[in-house]
Amino acid sequence: MRVIALEEHFTVPALTKRIDPAVVKARGFVPRKTAPGRPNPMELAPEIGDIRLKSMDETGITLQVLSTTGAGPDLVPGADGVTMAREINDHLAEAVARHPKRFAGFATLPMLSPEACADELRRCVKELGFLGALINGTTDGRFLDHPSYDGLLAAAVELDVPIYIHPHIPPAAVREAYYSGFDPGVGRVLATAAWGWHSETAVHVLRMVFAGTLDKHPKLKIIIGHMGEMLPMMLARIDAVSAMDVDHLQRPISKTILDQVWITTSGIFTEPPFLAALLTFGIDRIMFSVDYPYAPNAAGRRFLDRIALPPADMAKLCHGNADALLRLNPGAK
Numbered sequence: 001m002r003v004i005a006l007e008e009h010f011t012v013p014a015l016t017k018r019i020d021p022a023v024v025k026a027r028g029f030v031p032r033k034t035a036p037g038r039p040n041p042m043e044l045a046p047e048i049g050d051i052r053l054k055s056m057d058e059t060g061i062t063l064q065v066l067s068t069t070g071a072g073p074d075l076v077p078g079a080d081g082v083t084m085a086r087e088i089n090d091h092l093a094e095a096v097a098r099h100p101k102r103f104a105g106f107a108t109l110p111m112l113s114p115e116a117c118a119d120e121l122r123r124c125v126k127e128l129g130f131l132g133a134l135i136n137g138t139t140d141g142r143f144l145d146h147p148s149y150d151g152l153l154a155a156a157v158e159l160d161v162p163i164y165i166h167p168h169i170p171p172a173a174v175r176e177a178y179y180s181g182f183d184p185g186v187g188r189v190l191a192t193a194a195w196g197w198h199s200e201t202a203v204h205v206l207r208m209v210f211a212g213t214l215d216k217h218p219k220l221k222i223i224i225g226h227m228g229e230m231l232p233m234m235l236a237r238i239d240a241v242s243a244m245d246v247d248h249l250q251r252p253i254s255k256t257i258l259d260q261v262w263i264t265t266s267g268i269f270t271e272p273p274f275l276a277a278l279l280t281f282g283i284d285r286i287m288f289s290v291d292y293p294y295a296p297n298a299a300g301r302r303f304l305d306r307i308a309l310p311p312a313d314m315a316k317l318c319h320g321n322a323d324a325l326l327r328l329n330p331g332a333k
Contacts, residue, residue, distance in 0.1 A: 104130070105124070132223075223261070223263070
């Protein structure tokens, strides 16, 4: 069976090394520890070729949809950020062109220059053949409900492509309030993969609902990873506790999310969160992903081999939902 993975990452060190190290540090990037005998994910991320393809072949992954990771053009203001985003997207397009049946792309955008984001998204979709864009969390403390990003959202609707909202390191004020007072490694993990960036991505989606952004753009398609970033278990409660105070929206909060948000399995390979996602979002809204190179492809394959789904539902999870959302041609991809 074809297997598509949508939250798979790469980086271009030759380009991102131009970012001011002080800016990178201020955004909260710190070195991570790696398990003995396992490669550092940031050493694997730049490679889009034989090593990656070998891992995909060994685990039965047909296609990776690639997006940037780590420090990127969203940290660079003005023309330099626009140029860096364009160069990274061109780099990815060249990699996809070398293996068009194995790789596809989500655009990276110059998020500190909102007026340029829509133009770069249009270029990436129309000229480079990309399938949408991936946004790494907040930008200078702003979420996608900020009015400056309205043109970007309108362009995504116009192009009929999704925006993948990926977690990012919380802003400095949040890190200080919630995640300080620990050893650096402990604080980093709590603020990011263990908890912080999942809750913040859920907040990102909820802000877009409560602000009326998704009502304004009812055809906008959003993807989030990690089994729905905690939202599946909270949807009913959010509706219940909002009933008396939230009366300005066109749809119930949960319906807005279920109408416009798709989720992936990235990085979470156990049954309880999958069942919560399945019971709330339904099989038509869940897509397989690994989160390579932060999670190994083998872990994603073991998860697929372990879960019990009817064949038609397994096909939706592995490729059918992604085919439909991203308008993939199975014969070409």
